[in-house]
Amino acid sequence: MTSPVQPTSARSSSRNSALIAAGIFLSRLLGLLRQSLIAKYLGAGLVSDAFNGAFKLTNFLQNLFGEGALSASFIPVYASALSRGDEKEADRIAGAVAAILALVTAVIVALGILLAPFVVELVVGGFTGEKLSLAIRLTRILFPGAGIFVMSAWCLGILNSHRRFFLSYAAPVFWNVAMIAALLFYGPRRGEVDLAVMLAWASVLGAALQMGVQLPSVFKLLRHPHFRPDVGFAPVQEVVRNFVPAFVSRGVVQLSAFIDTRLASHIAADGVVTLLQNAQTIYMLPISLFGMSVSAAELPEMSRDGGGGAEAFARVRARLNAALPRVAFFVVPSAIGFLVLGEAIAGVLLEHGKFTRADTIRTWAILAGSAIGLLASALGRLYSSTFYALRDTRTPLWFAVARIVIAALLGYLLAFPVPRLLGLPAWTGAVGLSISSGLSGWVEFLLLKRALSARIGQTGIPMMALARLWGAGALGAAGGWGAMYLLGGRHQTLRGTIALLVFAAIYGAATLAFGVPEARALAGRLRRR
Numbered sequence: 001m002t003s004p005v006q007p008t009s010a011r012s013s014s015r016n017s018a019l020i021a022a023g024i025f026l027s028r029l030l031g032l033l034r035q036s037l038i039a040k041y042l043g044a045g046l047v048s049d050a051f052n053g054a055f056k057l058t059n060f061l062q063n064l065f066g067e068g069a070l071s072a073s074f075i076p077v078y079a080s081a082l083s084r085g086d087e088k089e090a091d092r093i094a095g096a097v098a099a100i101l102a103l104v105t106a107v108i109v110a111l112g113i114l115l116a117p118f119v120v121e122l123v124v125g126g127f128t129g130e131k132l133s134l135a136i137r138l139t140r141i142l143f144p145g146a147g148i149f150v151m152s153a154w155c156l157g158i159l160n161s162h163r164r165f166f167l168s169y170a171a172p173v174f175w176n177v178a179m180i181a182a183l184l185f186y187g188p189r190r191g192e193v194d195l196a197v198m199l200a201w202a203s204v205l206g207a208a209l210q211m212g213v214q215l216p217s218v219f220k221l222l223r224h225p226h227f228r229p230d231v232g233f234a235p236v237q238e239v240v241r242n243f244v245p246a247f248v249s250r251g252v253v254q255l256s257a258f259i260d261t262r263l264a265s266h267i268a269a270d271g272v273v274t275l276l277q278n279a280q281t282i283y284m285l286p287i288s289l290f291g292m293s294v295s296a297a298e299l300p301e302m303s304r305d306g307g308g309g310a311e312a313f314a315r316v317r318a319r320l321n322a323a324l325p326r327v328a329f330f331v332v333p334s335a336i337g338f339l340v341l342g343e344a345i346a347g348v349l350l351e352h353g354k355f356t357r358a359d360t361i362r363t364w365a366i367l368a369g370s371a372i373g374l375l376a377s378a379l380g381r382l383y384s385s386t387f388y389a390l391r392d393t394r395t396p397l398w399f400a401v402a403r404i405v406i407a408a409l410l411g412y413l414l415a416f417p418v419p420r421l422l423g424l425p426a427w428t429g430a431v432g433l434s435i436s437s438g439l440s441g442w443v444e445f446l447l448l449k450r451a452l453s454a455r456i457g458q459t460g461i462p463m464m465a466l467a468r469l470w471g472a473g474a475l476g477a478a479g480g481w482g483a484m485y486l487l488g489g490r491h492q493t494l495r496g497t498i499a500l501l502v503f504a505a506i507y508g509a510a511t512l513a514f515g516v517p518e519a520r521a522l523a524g525r526l527r528r529r
Helices: 006-042 046-083 087-114 116-123 129-161 165-170 172-186 192-212 215-221 234-266 272-305 310-350 357-389 394-415 417-422 426-456 463-486 492-513 517-528
Strands: none
Touching (some): 006 172, 006 192, 006 272, 006 310, 046 129, 046 192, 046 234, 046 272, 087 234, 129 165, 129 192, 129 215, 234 272, 234 394, 234 426, 310 357, 310 426, 357 394, 357 426, 394 417, 417 426
């Protein structure tokens, strides 16, 4: 019944996810350059800890109010109005949501600036003295930029609903460029504290550029928007109603990240918060490129396909089951790479200037711990997006609560008592935090999978398909490790780059030899180009 539709839908979704991945790739590539320059000029010490602790708050509003909660509640309702051809209703929804979001965000930003000492205490309660004072100062600078990020997420929702995917995900390039310019200009000329302050101001400027570059396209798509908080309009009420559990769900996830940061701030070693932030930046790359790109492309399409009845569920199930292997094809080797070749990855990206060889090894250890839950976190985004497309934002909330409780309890045990019992250095507590986050991610993923399969029918990736991916990844990792061993005396950047290229080449060849459909499709696209 759905077979005539599925091939076209799959091609469309694949193209959309490729556009999103291209935009994210450009942004993340510059983000890695930004992080590399921060490591070069700030290293992993007091000032870098203060900056990364304050920087965490910038991501808080962006993720809490922005992309996650807003996409979950706004896109399904707005895309549904567009699919019916009701542009007047769509414009009314968009304008009302923008007005409500702007009012709420303005209040929160004002409170964040006024209550910065209290906010910093909540997030990095282990900071004291100069580190605490600097974190408060940087937080006050960064908070307005966080509010701009929220409105930028509204632009993303408009563009994605109209299938304009590339611009919204490439827009952060301008944010990264502003920060990179500040690092290149002030890095060699200023001390660490002054550089951190200039970098915070550059982040705010970059946030304004990120939103500004999207606005012309957004206003071309909106015919007659009215920016007033039209809370009496039924579709807007549905957005607000769905936003609350999505907001709480994203808040729970953010709270989990905050708990990790707060626990890390109590670990008796300077630089731990920075090492954890660096590892998380690298860890998020495959999730953003592949998990986020596919789920973001699927959400508007699933929202159009969704509805009640077996036929609608069959369409959504077909989309999900086609998308899952596309994500796994890239995320499985990423997890293996973090575990086996994390030294090469961290060395190439971060080991410059004040970021030492010892910092690289510690970052590798944290990355290896996070590799445990990488696949679960990436696939979990797809399952959550499917629930959102079905206009169910409550079920993912309860599973997110379960995740945070497990992560908090396990994180405390693995960050403090376990290292002491084993006689390990204090910094290894950060490895325990990444392990606990990964294990709790698997719990959330399995709960999501079971609940969704019970609702729409069996979902997932065949075991044999996963076995091929893991087997190809193991072969690639063995080749990469061999290259690292043979090039032991070479410069770290050259050695690591060659090892990663060998790993990627062997994985690609092995998946082709094993007949993995995603590998053959990718090879076909490359041949055509």
